[in-house]
Amino acid sequence: MTQAAIGKPAPLFQAESTIGPISLSQCQGRAVVLYFYPKDNTPGCTTESQDFRDLYDEFLDAGCLVVGVSRDTLKSHENFCAKHGLTFPLISDTEEAVCNLYGVIKQKNMYGKQVRGIERSTFLIDAQGKLVQEWRGVKVPNHAREVLQAARSIG
Structure with a gap:
């Protein structure tokens, strides 16, 4: 299994999403921001998606x-898309297949207990399918704007 690495082709996937099946290969010719977040309708994830x-x-x-x-x-x-007016697709990765390709499942400390969960992470993939930048352990404030600046620089 190929893991995500800067300068290498981004790991290909096919998954179910809010717009139907989606694959990275069908996005070729356009850059892609792939952002991983822990859970719908939690404060940080809602703010990031908004x-x-x-x-x-x-x-x-x-x-x-x-x-x-x-x-x-x-x-x-x-429900999350409808509630917050999200117009881009959200992938349902209940089996963690896409998460594992991008190495975002981590042991986290929640209220004093160790749990497995998604480390908030974002990946910028260029129009040729190469991973050009990644952000791991993301802090939400100003993150989307920072990713937008990076996307403009490869456009």
Whole structure:
């Protein structure tokens, strides 16, 4: 299994999303922001998704698609999109297949207990399918704008 590495082709995947099956190969010719977040409707994840939503037209102008990924179900994602007006696809990765390709599943400390979960991470993939930048252990404030600046620089 290929792991994500800067300067290498991004790991290919096919997964179910809020717009139907989606694969990285069908995005070729456009840059892609692939952002992984822990859980729908939690404060940080909601803010992060809203930030990408608010800048989505600017991402499109930069020739870049935005795709969110979490382990939530499609039903949860559909409700999350409807509640917050998200117009980009969210991938339901309940089996952690895409998460494992990008190495975002980590041991985390939640209220004093060790749990496995998604480390908030974002990957920028160029129009040729090469991973050009990654952000791991993301802090939400200003993150989407920083990713947009990076997307513009490869556009």
